[in-house]
Amino acid sequence: MPALDPILQVRNLSVRFGRASVNAVNGVSFDLGAERLGVVGESGSGKSTVGRALMRLLPPVATVRADQLDFEGAPLLTRSERVMRGLRGNQLALIMQDPRYSLNPVLPVGKQVAEAATLHLKVGKKAAYARAAEMLSRVRIADVERTMALYPHQISGGMGQRVMIAMMLLAEPRLVIADEPTSALDVSVRGDVLRLLDEMVRENNSGLMLISHDIRMVAAFCERILVMYKGEVVETLTKLEDAQHPYTRGLIAAMPDPRKPVRRLQVLDRKAIDAAGVQP
DSSP: OOOSSOSEEEEEEEEEETTOSSOSEEEEEEEEOSSEEEEEOSTTSSHHHHHHHHHTOSOTTEEEEOSEEEETTEESTTSOHHHHHHHBTTTEEEEOSOHHHHSOTTSOHHHHHHHHHHHHHOOOHHHHHHHHHHHHHHTTOSSHHHHHTSOGGGSOHHHHHHHHHHHHHTTOOSEEEEESTTTTSOHHHHHHHHHHHHHHHHHHTOEEEEEESOHHHHHHHOSEEEEEETTEEEEEESSGGGOOSHHHHHHHHTSOOTTSOOSSOOOOOHHHHHHHOOOO
């Protein structure tokens, strides 16, 4: 169940691109408190579009409508871009899936994290670098001084994602949206990155929205799960065993389980899924 005092309240969120006849996101509603909320679905289901709509980062061709889209009790849709720039990175943070494309390739890692401190914490250059070093140490980067002098292409994917977490959580945001934060990482470091993200979000008493296609990983990490299909939330779960919708069951069955090996994985039954529609 969501927290009694939600950080984010979303009611009937819809997103349409250009003159498209069908909404990319249609009627999505949920609350998010100081908890971990997973949003799962196949590619094109609308989960990343929801995250970017909350951040007000969709392109101008997108039309975003909602009966309610409140952050900390105040509406987001009516806020000016100037106000949103002040919120992003400060109260609202977005962690992207591949640090190779999120980090600036021509600036050293330390300078990028320090710039975030200068922008959001309003501190001087010396204090910003000290804060950057502190955050990089907190995300368990061993040789901080050496790492701060490196460029993004000189660090591993796992280390790059740690840098992104340090940068995004530096200002202790109230809402963190992590969009496939482990999909570009080796399996051996995914768990470490998720545990680190969870630890830092809990310390800040923040709300975390974890967007992923990996329903089993999300179920092991999050307290609630929104399952999206064709832009709609078809089911909300607290554990996979309660799944009723054919789409959710299909996602679970389509993932390999080393405990129950099969010769061929199941595929989604689209006719049964479409016939089931959205469950209340």
